[in-house]
Amino acid sequence: xxxxxxxxxxxxxxxxxxxxxxxxxxxxxxxxxxxxxxxxxxxxxxxxxxxxxxxxxxxxxxxxxxxxxxxxxxxxxxxxxxxxxxxxxxxxxxxxxxxxxxxxxxxxxxxxxxxxxxxxxxxxxxxxxxxxxxxxxxxxxxxxxxxxxxxxxxxxxxxxxxxxxxxx
Numbered sequence: 633x634x635x636x637x638x639x640x641x642x643x644x645x646x647x648x649x650x651x652x653x654x655x656x657x658x659x660x661x662x663x664x665x666x667x668x669x670x671x672x673x674x675x676x677x678x679x680x681x682x683x684x685x686x687x688x689x690x691x692x693x694x695x696x697x698x699x700x701x702x703x704x705x706x707x708x709x710x711x712x713x714x715x716x717x718x719x720x721x722x723x724x725x726x727x728x729x730x731x732x733x734x735x736x737x738x739x740x741x742x743x744x745x746x747x748x749x750x751x752x753x754x755x756x757x758x759x760x761x762x763x764x765x766x767x768x769x770x771x772x773x774x775x776x777x778x779x780x781x782x783x784x785x786x787x788x789x790x791x792x793x794x795x796x797x798x799x800x
Contacts, residue, residue, distance in 0.1 A: 655725040656790060657739035657746040657754065660705035662686075662694040662721040665779070684717035692723065693759045693789065695782045700725035704784075706759060708792040711747060726790045729756035737790035753792040760787035 662681040670679050678696045686692050689709040697705035707723035714722075724747055729736050739751045760766060766787055770777040 654727075654740055655699075655701045656727060656737070657741050657750055658700065658725040659745055659747070660694075660697045660699040660723055660725050662692055662705050662707060662723050663696050664694065665696070681721040682717065683714050683719050683721050686713075686721050688713075691759050691791065692721070693726075694723065695784065697723075697725070702727040704728070704789065706789060706791050710749075710753070710792060724750060724792075728784065728786050729788050729790050731756065731758075731786075731788045747792075750792050754790055755793045756788050757791055757793065758787040759789045759791055760784075763787055 663678040664681050664685075666674065666676055666679045671677065681692070681694065686707065691709055692707045694705040694707075696703055699705065702725070704726045705723045706726040707721065711723060727736075733756055737754045737756050739746055739754055760781070761769075763786070766777075766781070766785070769780075
Protein backbone atom coordinates (compact mmCIF):
# COMPACT_ATOMS: atom_id res chain seq x y z
CA UNK A 633 0.00 0.00 0.00
CA UNK A 634 2.79 2.41 0.95
CA UNK A 635 4.61 1.74 -2.33
CA UNK A 636 1.51 2.61 -4.38
CA UNK A 637 1.00 5.83 -2.47
CA UNK A 638 4.64 6.80 -2.90
CA UNK A 639 4.50 6.12 -6.65
CA UNK A 640 1.27 8.09 -7.02
CA UNK A 641 2.67 11.04 -5.04
CA UNK A 642 5.87 10.99 -7.12
CA UNK A 643 3.89 11.01 -10.36
CA UNK A 644 1.74 13.92 -9.18
CA UNK A 645 4.79 15.94 -8.15
CA UNK A 646 6.59 15.26 -11.41
CA UNK A 647 3.57 16.07 -13.59
CA UNK A 648 2.65 19.14 -11.56
CA UNK A 649 5.77 20.94 -12.75
CA UNK A 650 5.33 20.15 -16.44
CA UNK A 651 4.00 22.65 -18.93
CA UNK A 652 1.48 21.09 -21.25
CA UNK A 653 2.05 22.03 -24.87
CA UNK A 654 -0.50 21.60 -27.60
CA UNK A 655 -0.43 21.96 -31.36
CA UNK A 656 -2.58 25.10 -31.13
CA UNK A 657 -0.98 27.65 -33.46
CA UNK A 658 1.17 25.10 -35.33
CA UNK A 659 1.29 25.74 -39.10
CA UNK A 660 -0.87 23.38 -41.17
CA UNK A 661 -2.21 22.92 -44.68
CA UNK A 662 -5.87 23.74 -45.25
CA UNK A 663 -7.77 20.81 -46.74
CA UNK A 664 -11.23 20.14 -48.12
CA UNK A 665 -13.23 17.06 -48.99
CA UNK A 666 -12.24 15.68 -52.38
CA UNK A 667 -14.75 15.65 -55.21
CA UNK A 668 -15.67 12.27 -56.69
CA UNK A 669 -13.33 12.94 -59.62
CA UNK A 670 -10.44 13.96 -57.33
CA UNK A 671 -11.05 10.87 -55.18
CA UNK A 672 -10.84 8.63 -58.27
CA UNK A 673 -7.75 10.36 -59.69
CA UNK A 674 -5.80 10.85 -56.46
CA UNK A 675 -7.23 8.13 -54.24
CA UNK A 676 -7.62 10.52 -51.30
CA UNK A 677 -10.62 11.68 -49.30
CA UNK A 678 -9.22 15.19 -48.76
CA UNK A 679 -7.18 17.51 -50.98
CA UNK A 680 -5.16 20.64 -50.24
CA UNK A 681 -6.85 24.00 -50.61
CA UNK A 682 -4.97 26.38 -52.91
CA UNK A 683 -4.43 30.11 -52.37
CA UNK A 684 -6.74 30.87 -55.30
CA UNK A 685 -9.58 29.06 -53.48
CA UNK A 686 -9.69 31.55 -50.60
CA UNK A 687 -10.95 35.10 -51.04
CA UNK A 688 -8.96 37.95 -49.48
CA UNK A 689 -10.05 39.01 -46.00
CA UNK A 690 -11.85 35.71 -45.40
CA UNK A 691 -11.73 33.32 -42.44
CA UNK A 692 -11.39 29.70 -43.50
CA UNK A 693 -11.85 26.59 -41.38
CA UNK A 694 -10.68 23.18 -42.49
CA UNK A 695 -11.78 19.92 -40.86
CA UNK A 696 -9.64 16.83 -41.37
CA UNK A 697 -6.13 18.29 -41.25
CA UNK A 698 -3.95 15.38 -40.14
CA UNK A 699 -1.22 17.80 -39.07
CA UNK A 700 -3.34 18.94 -36.11
CA UNK A 701 -4.23 16.93 -33.01
CA UNK A 702 -7.88 18.06 -33.21
CA UNK A 703 -7.88 17.81 -37.05
CA UNK A 704 -8.89 21.50 -37.29
CA UNK A 705 -6.83 24.00 -39.29
CA UNK A 706 -7.96 27.63 -39.59
CA UNK A 707 -6.81 30.74 -41.34
CA UNK A 708 -8.05 34.16 -40.33
CA UNK A 709 -8.13 37.17 -42.59
CA UNK A 710 -4.87 38.52 -41.11
CA UNK A 711 -2.91 35.33 -41.79
CA UNK A 712 -0.08 35.67 -44.32
CA UNK A 713 -0.82 34.60 -47.88
CA UNK A 714 1.40 33.33 -50.65
CA UNK A 715 1.47 35.39 -53.84
CA UNK A 716 1.36 32.18 -55.87
CA UNK A 717 -2.32 31.30 -56.52
CA UNK A 718 -1.42 27.62 -56.99
CA UNK A 719 0.47 27.36 -53.69
CA UNK A 720 -1.10 25.31 -50.90
CA UNK A 721 -3.05 27.55 -48.52
CA UNK A 722 -1.61 27.52 -45.02
CA UNK A 723 -3.29 28.08 -41.68
CA UNK A 724 -2.69 27.10 -38.07
CA UNK A 725 -3.99 24.33 -35.83
CA UNK A 726 -7.08 25.16 -33.81
CA UNK A 727 -9.66 23.48 -31.61
CA UNK A 728 -13.24 23.96 -30.48
CA UNK A 729 -13.74 26.29 -27.54
CA UNK A 730 -16.55 27.46 -25.30
CA UNK A 731 -18.22 30.81 -26.03
CA UNK A 732 -17.42 33.45 -23.46
CA UNK A 733 -14.37 31.73 -21.99
CA UNK A 734 -11.06 33.47 -21.64
CA UNK A 735 -8.96 30.34 -21.24
CA UNK A 736 -8.25 27.38 -23.48
CA UNK A 737 -6.97 29.25 -26.52
CA UNK A 738 -3.53 30.10 -25.20
CA UNK A 739 -0.69 29.05 -27.50
CA UNK A 740 1.80 27.09 -25.40
CA UNK A 741 4.14 26.07 -28.20
CA UNK A 742 7.73 27.07 -27.56
CA UNK A 743 8.97 26.70 -31.13
CA UNK A 744 9.41 29.60 -33.52
CA UNK A 745 7.00 28.26 -36.14
CA UNK A 746 3.96 30.11 -34.73
CA UNK A 747 2.76 32.94 -36.97
CA UNK A 748 4.11 36.31 -35.77
CA UNK A 749 1.57 38.06 -33.55
CA UNK A 750 -0.84 35.12 -33.39
CA UNK A 751 -0.21 34.43 -29.68
CA UNK A 752 -1.39 37.95 -28.83
CA UNK A 753 -4.57 37.79 -30.92
CA UNK A 754 -5.74 34.22 -30.26
CA UNK A 755 -9.27 34.10 -28.85
CA UNK A 756 -12.42 31.98 -28.83
CA UNK A 757 -14.77 33.22 -31.56
CA UNK A 758 -17.33 31.94 -34.06
CA UNK A 759 -15.95 30.80 -37.40
CA UNK A 760 -19.04 29.04 -38.72
CA UNK A 761 -22.66 29.98 -38.90
CA UNK A 762 -24.38 30.93 -35.65
CA UNK A 763 -25.50 28.16 -33.28
CA UNK A 764 -29.20 28.41 -34.24
CA UNK A 765 -28.40 28.01 -37.95
CA UNK A 766 -26.11 25.04 -37.30
CA UNK A 767 -28.84 23.40 -35.20
CA UNK A 768 -31.44 24.03 -37.92
CA UNK A 769 -29.23 22.51 -40.63
CA UNK A 770 -28.57 19.45 -38.45
CA UNK A 771 -32.30 19.04 -37.73
CA UNK A 772 -33.26 19.43 -41.42
CA UNK A 773 -30.67 17.00 -42.83
CA UNK A 774 -28.34 15.17 -40.46
CA UNK A 775 -26.42 13.51 -43.32
CA UNK A 776 -25.71 16.82 -45.08
CA UNK A 777 -24.66 18.36 -41.76
CA UNK A 778 -22.17 15.56 -41.02
CA UNK A 779 -20.74 15.65 -44.57
CA UNK A 780 -20.25 19.40 -44.29
CA UNK A 781 -19.29 19.97 -40.63
CA UNK A 782 -18.29 16.51 -39.42
CA UNK A 783 -18.80 15.92 -35.72
CA UNK A 784 -18.43 19.59 -34.83
CA UNK A 785 -21.40 20.94 -32.92
CA UNK A 786 -20.30 24.47 -32.17
CA UNK A 787 -19.39 27.53 -34.24
CA UNK A 788 -16.70 28.54 -31.70
CA UNK A 789 -13.03 27.85 -32.35
CA UNK A 790 -9.69 29.23 -31.21
CA UNK A 791 -8.68 31.74 -33.88
CA UNK A 792 -6.84 34.99 -34.25
CA UNK A 793 -9.00 38.00 -33.51
CA UNK A 794 -9.16 40.36 -36.49
CA UNK A 795 -10.77 43.76 -37.02
CA UNK A 796 -13.47 42.05 -39.13
CA UNK A 797 -14.09 39.46 -36.39
CA UNK A 798 -14.29 42.21 -33.77
CA UNK A 799 -16.77 44.22 -35.81
CA UNK A 800 -14.44 47.16 -36.46
